[in-house]
Amino acid sequence: MLLELQTHDSATDRLTHQRQALPEHARLEQLATNLAAIDQLIAERQGELATVSREQARLEDEVEMVRRKAQTEEARAISGKVTSPKELTSIQEEVGSLRRRQGALEDELLERMERRETLDAELAELSGRREGVTSEQAEVAKARDEATAEIDRELEVQRSARKLLEPNVSPELLKLYEQIRARQGGIGAGALVGNTCQGCRTSLSRVDVDALRALPPERIKRCEHCRRILVVA
Numbered sequence: 001m002l003l004e005l006q007t008h009d010s011a012t013d014r015l016t017h018q019r020q021a022l023p024e025h026a027r028l029e030q031l032a033t034n035l036a037a038i039d040q041l042i043a044e045r046q047g048e049l050a051t052v053s054r055e056q057a058r059l060e061d062e063v064e065m066v067r068r069k070a071q072t073e074e075a076r077a078i079s080g081k082v083t084s085p086k087e088l089t090s091i092q093e094e095v096g097s098l099r100r101r102q103g104a105l106e107d108e109l110l111e112r113m114e115r116r117e118t119l120d121a122e123l124a125e126l127s128g129r130r131e132g133v134t135s136e137q138a139e140v141a142k143a144r145d146e147a148t149a150e151i152d153r154e155l156e157v158q159r160s161a162r163k164l165l166e167p168n169v170s171p172e173l174l175k176l177y178e179q180i181r182a183r184q185g186g187i188g189a190g191a192l193v194g195n196t197c198q199g200c201r202t203s204l205s206r207v208d209v210d211a212l213r214a215l216p217p218e219r220i221k222r223c224e225h226c227r228r229i230l231v232v233a
Contacts, residue, residue, distance in 0.1 A: 001168045002177065003231050006189045008162040012155060013186045019151045024144035031137045038130045042123065049119045052112050059109040063102060070098035173220060173229070180228055189229040192221075200226035 076082060077091045166174065181188035190199025195209045202225040204212075212221050212232050221230040 001165060002173065002189045002229065003191055005162060005165050005169060005177070006187065008158045008165070009181065009188075010186065012158045012162070015151050015155050015158065019148060019155075022144055022147055024140050024147065027140050028137065028144065031133055031140065035130065035133045035137070038126055038133065042126050042130070045119050045123050045126065049116065049123065052116050052119065056109065056112040056116060059105055059112060063105045063109060066098050066102045066105060070095050070102065073098065176220065177229060184226065184228060187228060189231060190223070192230045192232045197223040197226060197228065197230060199223055199228035199230070202226065 073091050073095045077088055077095070082088055082091065169177070177188040179188075184199070187199050190197050192198070192204075192209070192212065195204050195206065196202065197204060200223060202223070204224060208224050212230060215221055215232075221232055222228065223230050
């Protein structure tokens, strides 16, 4: 009976480890790391895009303001209302300065527009990568949940079978078995096959084997090497 209990406990331990070690867990962790990195890049690009957009709007306003001022000065110069050669020269110089300023501003504006196009393209690419990661996350999570559900069903079978066996084992023996299991990696009992303990796979001397076989059935038998409970046939 104790060996049957051990069989179910070993199966439970194996299934529990299998549940914890599903490859989907590691893949989901990697995907979460990838997603966090992508989101960080998206946040950085969006922040830069907002700055570039503000700079583009400011430059557009400045270009328009300088252009209008240059047009106004040119119109004043050709209106005929200004007759002083000195004043006309001053206006022409001012218009030239404004046109140069307009050109410099337009160059800056072009740089911002090109950077904005680059950022838009990068954000579109990052968005596609993010969609791919989230799609894979959903698929992997589904596979994990299906595998987990299957393992949980098997665990329930093993636990239910174990529970049915418990009343057939004395409380004293069950307590000792659980204590040994906790200390010995989940194996609290093993069969004696020939002269070998199946708990630690160590051979016992003929004297020890004969002594164990001579003990009455109600006595708890222990391996001399690993101290696990021995079930002697």
